[in-house]
Amino acid sequence: MASQPVKLGVSECIAVVNQVLAGAFPALEVEGEVASYKVNQGKFVFFDLKDSDGTLGCFMTVWQQRVPIEDGMKVIVRATPKLTPWGKFSLTVQSVRPSGEGSLKKSFELLKAKLQTEGLFAAERKRLLPAEPSRVAVISSTQAAGYADFIEILTQRWGGLDIQVAHTQVQGEAAPDQMIRAIEYFNQAEDPADVLVLIRGGGSADDLAAYNDERLVRAIAGSRIPTLVGVGHEVDVTLADMVADVRAATPSNAAQILVPDAREIITSTRERVRRMASATERALDEIRIDTRQWLRQAYDSADMHFDQLLDQLKSLRATLHAYDPQAVLRRGYAVLRGEIASGNQIEIMTEQQLIQAEVRDVKNR
Amino acid sequence: MSKTDNKTITQLRTELGELLAWFESDEFTPEQAVDKFTEAEALAAQIETQLAEHKHQITVLKKKFDEAE
Structure with a gap:
């Protein structure tokens, strides 16, 4: 029918x-x-x-x-x-x-030129990241290898960070909007994080295309929290990388940029303490050397004075020796004691004898 | 940064740096050096302990970002 x-x-x-x-x-x-x-x-x-x-x-x-x-x-x-x-x-x-690769590249170049004209990539817009942040906001997929690498390196290098992670898609059509919402969420926080980190591991140009989304790039540029972006491998450059305050070549590199290496700090701390020990030792050595030097000078000076005194003493003794009556007696002289007058008894002392004698006569010479 | 005894690693490192500066300055006196060196060793030990012991606190937000609120 x-x-x-x-x-x-x-x-x-x-x-x-x-x-x-x-x-x-x-x-x-x-x-x-x-x-x-x-x-x-x-x-x-x-x-x-x-x-x-x-x-x-x-x-x-x-x-x-x-x-x-x-x-x-x-x-x-x-x-x-x-x-x-x-x-x-x-x-x-x-x-x-x-x-396709050609169209992705073309689209990338068109948007890059547009944003460049607006000054979004200008060096003067870039802010410094805090040297040692304490609170870090991360936007990534927690299932992604890049995220695991980031956390691993961060843990190896440092500790004690308060890390808030917004789990979002990192590729595909929904990814840019999710990341934009996460950026807004962190930026609206009453006590915002010190750094906002966007990370994703390597992938094809199509996989990374989310990071070339104009609105995402503008959201990163507008973040009041300083931004660090590490997307893909070293050779991959996205517009998100270019607009970030600091670009990391990879997620692992983002962790390296974000925090200092505790092992390096321990080494430098030990080196500092060693330098203090050396400074103390050096100062004590100098004091020791100076003290020895002063002692040596004091000894030499005392020695010299002592020698001089000995010389003086020797000279005095020689002089004294010259006045010794025994020495005169030894030379054949004699000492007469008593009044020299005829008939008087006198005493004559020679080196060897003591003679009693009588004066017979006295005449002037 | 991580904290112990209310001092961050940054603060401890700053103190250590100040001590080192004293050792390299004209203010150095052997009488004070031993005490200062003991202080520096304690600071260094504190820094090492903090670095070794402190773990990150990682919080994955429960909030979903797939839909606009």
């Missing part, structure tokens, strides 16, 4: 078609090359998506467009197919992302 034709008004027909399309494609992604890209009134974005055999018109708002696109770029759009009231078929785009 032949089915009965459905009779609908134009608007009804359009509504039914849209209903069928929505039912058929609840989540639709279309890949193609951008053509005829234009923005109307600064709000509405129109472009065509084409491949070798077909073209689809696309519509979205400027607010929904998170990455720059231009004609010739290969993109993937997430969209709802729709028949407009004017009977034109188009895709109402919820999000667009570059597809």
